[in-house]
Amino acid sequence: MSDQFDGGGLAPDDIDDTPAVACSQCDEEWALDYELDTLRVGNRAVERFALDHKRHAGHFPDDVQPWCVACAACPDGDEFLTERPARRWAETHARHTGHEVSLGHADGHETTIEPER
Ligand SMILES: [Zn+2]
Numbered sequence: 001m002s003d004q005f006d007g008g009g010l011a012p013d014d015i016d017d018t019p020a021v022a023c024s025q026c027d028e029e030w031a032l033d034y035e036l037d038t039l040r041v042g043n044r045a046v047e048r049f050a051l052d053h054k055r056h057a058g059h060f061p062d063d064v065q066p067w068c069v070a071c072a073a074c075p076d077g078d079e080f081l082t083e084r085p086a087r088r089w090a091e092t093h094a095r096h097t098g099h100e101v102s103l104g105h106a107d108g109h110e111t112t113i114e115p116e117r
Pocket residue numbers: 023024025026027053057059060061
């Protein structure tokens with residue numbers, strides 16, 4: 001069974017070869033044929049779309065639960081699709097600034113990255 005991006009309420013009949021992603025902030029929906037045909041990212045099309053959407057539109061589309069990093073001491077922070085780059089951002093920020101950084105996921109998981117001193 002796949003647990004990734006199942007879109008919530010799709011009936012089995014609605015699933016065809018081209019996955020689609022919706023964004024309620026943009027009030028748009030995209031078929032991922034560009035990602036599949038031009039970028040050729042295959043089964044990472046949804047992930048690629050999410051990262052591109054974040055980079056260009058400034059937020060993730062629906063059904064993406066990003067990892068969020070937020071500094072406790074300054075307004076810096078970011079969002080990532082997976083834990084590893086989020087944790088790396090937090091550790092790097094803490095290392096260079098001496099700030100505490102919180103690392104949290106939409107599922108409620110949250111930790112604090114402390115600067116090494
Ligand atoms: Zn959007």
